[in-house]
Amino acid sequence: MKRNILITGGAGFIGSHVVRLFVNKYPDYHIFNLDKLTYAGNLANLKDIEDRTNYTFIKADIADLDMMRSVISDNRIDGIIHLAAESHVDRSIKDPFTFARTNVMGTLALLQAAKEYWESLPEKFEGKLFYHISTDEVYGALELTHPEGVPAPFSTKASAGEHEAYGSEFFLETTKYNPHSPYSASKASSDHFVRAYHDTYGMPTLVTNCSNNYGPYQFPEKLIPLFINNIRHGKPLPVYGKGENVRDWLFVEDHARAIDTIFHDGKVAETYNIGGFNEWKNIDLIRVVIKTVDRLLGNPEGHSDHLITYVTDRLGHDMRYAIDSRKLQRELGWEPSLQFEEGIEKTVRWYLDNQDWMDNITSGDYERYYDDMYKNR
Ligand code: NAD
Numbered sequence: 001m002k003r004n005i006l007i008t009g010g011a012g013f014i015g016s017h018v019v020r021l022f023v024n025k026y027p028d029y030h031i032f033n034l035d036k037l038t039y040a041g042n043l044a045n046l047k048d049i050e051d052r053t054n055y056t057f058i059k060a061d062i063a064d065l066d067m068m069r070s071v072i073s074d075n076r077i078d079g080i081i082h083l084a085a086e087s088h089v090d091r092s093i094k095d096p097f098t099f100a101r102t103n104v105m106g107t108l109a110l111l112q113a114a115k116e117y118w119e120s121l122p123e124k125f126e127g128k129l130f131y132h133i134s135t136d137e138v139y140g141a142l143e144l145t146h147p148e149g150v151p152a153p154f155s156t157k158a159s160a161g162e163h164e165a166y167g168s169e170f171f172l173e174t175t176k177y178n179p180h181s182p183y184s185a186s187k188a189s190s191d192h193f194v195r196a197y198h199d200t201y202g203m204p205t206l207v208t209n210c211s212n213n214y215g216p217y218q219f220p221e222k223l224i225p226l227f228i229n230n231i232r233h234g235k236p237l238p239v240y241g242k243g244e245n246v247r248d249w250l251f252v253e254d255h256a257r258a259i260d261t262i263f264h265d266g267k268v269a270e271t272y273n274i275g276g277f278n279e280w281k282n283i284d285l286i287r288v289v290i291k292t293v294d295r296l297l298g299n300p301e302g303h304s305d306h307l308i309t310y311v312t313d314r315l316g317h318d319m320r321y322a323i324d325s326r327k328l329q330r331e332l333g334w335e336p337s338l339q340f341e342e343g344i345e346k347t348v349r350w351y352l353d354n355q356d357w358m359d360n361i362t363s364g365d366y367e368r369y370y371d372d373m374y375k376n377r
């Protein structure tokens with residue numbers, strides 16, 4: 001079936017994996033990738049598919065309502081997957097307004113433009129979907145009730161049931177929103193607007209909340225690519241606080257596959273949590289990353305351990321995130337394809353094999369920004 005799909009934020013980390021998957025898997029769809037190309041957007045992420053006949057890039061700001069109106073109507077868009085956002089918690093602490101502008105006002109402009117176009121069509125919203133990609137961070141923070149970890153209660157391919165959980169509570173689709181950072185507050189607000197457009201106007205919307213992603217093409221201000229790059233250059237690894245915060249990690253291609261499944265088979269107005277029951281204390285994860293980088297670079301074990309540097313904690317640092325994604329597994333049959341050790345190995349290899357990609361980003365403006373953030377802590 002021919003379709004015109006708009007993917008926003010497709011030049012970013014997760015968006016580029018979603019664009020690649022859709023362009024390759026659905027030759028009958030035309031994929032429009034709309035991205036403002038902020039510091040986090042990089043067309044080099046899509047070099048391999050940029051010449052495909054079923055792919056078009058549009059440089060635009062989602063907060064530009066008139067532009068969103070014409071992109072959607074000129075291209076007769078019949079499905080939207082919305083990933084464009086400001087996404088880094090540390091930046092949101094420094095500059096919350098940019099997060100409100102893009103994540104809240106930008107999402108609202110996109111929703112409004114989609115609604116106006118779909119209302120103007122004779123068949124109304126038939127078969128159309130506004131799919132909003134969100135984060136587990138909107139649910140707030142969980143307690144560490146098992147500081148030493150206990151066997152994970154549920155088994156998936158990501159954890160093989162042997163992994164540890166650091167508490168007895170998990171985020172469910174019904175968990176009350178309780179965001180703490182300006183980033184998560186802006187994402188929570190955008191989630192509410194998306195649901196409001198369904199409840200008020202009958203727009204066919206859907207929201208998913210995913211755990212921390214890792215993998216190729218992630219901007220190197222986030223923990224895993226930052227640390228791989230710093231280890232390669234013998235630079236300090238800034239561990240916030242005591243390194244005891246817990247995050248639940250999912251390989252980015254598994255997230256993209258989940259988005260594909262949900263976009264096609266998910267129920268309108270539903271929420272699905274996406275995760276792999278794969279919790280790691282930051283310091284344990286960092287040790288796995290160091291070990292993997294050292295091994296792949298041919299360094300002896302322990303070679304880079306001295307780079308670990310404990311620094312002032314992030315303001316309002318959420319202690320633990322842990323997603324319960326059994327609804328998605330039960331109802332739509334999705335589960336992660338990779339175990340964490342395989343995913344980390346693939347990821348480290350990718351960054352070491354694609355040093356040009358990393359060097360192009362980390363030279364110039366970004367390096368100055370990062371040095372500034374680091375010195376100010
Ligand atoms: P990213 O920062 O790597 O990419 C964001 C993209 O959005 C960039 O290409 C950027 O240029 C674009 N963008 C920013 N502002 C824009 C605007 N005003 N108009 C148009 N484009 C704009 O982010 P990511 O990690 O790929 O995250 C993508 C989405 O997934 C976000 O909505 C994020 O909240 C969500 N999410 C991320 C994670 C994660 O671990 N990275 C986990 C769960 C959910």
Ligand code: TYD
Binds near residue numbers: 088089212221224239
């Ligand atoms: P991050 O990749 O920024 O994702 P998020 O804050 O959205 O979970 O950070 C992951 C974890 O790593 C988080 O607990 C903060 C911590 N962290 C550090 O300890 N040092 C760093 O330099 C960064 C970027 C993150």
